[in-house]
Amino acid sequence: MVHDCSSEGCLSMNRYEEDMAVTGLLAPRLAYFAAVARHEHVTRAAHELGVPQSTLSRAMVRLEQDLGVALFARKGRTVALTTAGRTFLSSAERALAEIARAAESVQLDADPALGKVAFGFLHTLGSETVPGLIRAFRVDHPRVRFSLVQNYGEAMLEKLRAGELDLCLTSPVPDAPDLVARRLDEQRLRLVVPDDHRLAGRKRIRLAEAADETFVTLEAGYGLRRITDDLCAEAGFTPRVAFEGEEAETLRGLVAAGLGVALLPPPAVARPGVVELTVTAPRAVREIGVAWLDGHPDTRPVAEFKRFLLSRRGRLIPEL
Known part of the structure; x- marks a missing residue:
């Protein structure tokens, strides 16, 4: 396939690919760089990181070569940041802090006791059915958190496919090769x-x-x-x-x-x-089912809530 790269969109994609290539080179070295900058000493930084001094020294040299900028002024094993190094350190520390926050967030969401379930459901199930389900589930899982999304069926299935939802209650029960769906109950119309x-x-x-x-x-x-x-x-x-x-x-x-x-x-x-x-x-009835993305790995809270929903087959919808 031949691509015409004369368009602004193609130029933007090239810049994006170049940025991603640079990021891929830099990301593994940011923590090394921050430690050396903090200690202003390669040996002490290597000891903190638990890596050989030679490995750390080579990593800093490659980092400067990749950037094309001197980050350190060297005096033996003691180093001092250059003006460019101080500028780069500020951004590197923010990037590392953001990565740490992201790691903490996803670890918290997967925590068996404190994790989060992104759960979608139809508007018509929002006043009684879903609150009742969550209340019953939290008897045994009192600290599991929920991100709740109300929408119509097709919109929720798209959110499943996009990874924005873990599970959804919908009707009709979907039949799609990329989804797993189980009938739970029916509701009279x-x-x-x-x-x-x-x-x-x-x-x-x-x-x-x-x-x-x-x-x-x-x-x-x-x-x-x-x-x-x-x-x-x-x-x-x-x-x-x-x-x-x-x-x-x-x-x-x-x-x-x-x-x-x-x-x-x-x-x-x-x-x-x-x-x-x-x-x-x-x-005149409509079937209510639960759906999730086929092959998508579950965190412990999602797996527990999925089992709970499947255990409610035939008694999901109260008769009014």
Whole structure:
């Protein structure tokens, strides 16, 4: 493949590659340099670092050669920083401190008792299901920390692939070669209608009876929207969609305002202005599953929380 390097983007990539090459040369030597600068003596620095003096001396010579700048003025084994050396030391110490902080952070996140789990879940599971799960998990793991992300299913799967999440609860249960997914439970969906609707006096309904209704739904790309479309197709019609939203409780508000009907999971708290009907046909449920990136190594806290979630199969979602 031939690349045209005349563009600004290609020049930027070349500079990036050059910077990375220099960084690769310098990074292993920063601690050596800082120790020599601190002691102003090669032998004492070598003793602190636990390396042969000759190794340390050669490393400093190579560092100066790579930079093309003299960092030390030498008087036998005693050294003093040059002006360039003092400038370089300031940045080297900041870089080493940042590396130390990063190492401490990732070690803390992996700590069995104090570690962190990056956990994603659907908005509709955020009011009761997820808080209940975390509360139950922390009975035996009281100091494990959580980074919580609410989003729709496809967005969370992309965060899994990007390494931003360890686990996510989503629906439908994904089927992708790069992911591992396990079904945990299912949640009944109800047809939500305004409380003055012609169907509001009913307890149960076949979805086909709502074929002439105007629907409010989540936007395309949301798992619940796909389930709604599939259930309506199974009932023999295509829903006439008047409004699309991003959150289930917003849709309930639109229904209460008389702007349509919706297929939704039950709310944590009953909302005035709507009536929720049991759908008898087709079977209106959505499967809830947990997903993670295939082959991605787990820290101890993530592995423990994953085992906990899998142990909750069939009792993840409270019946409301």
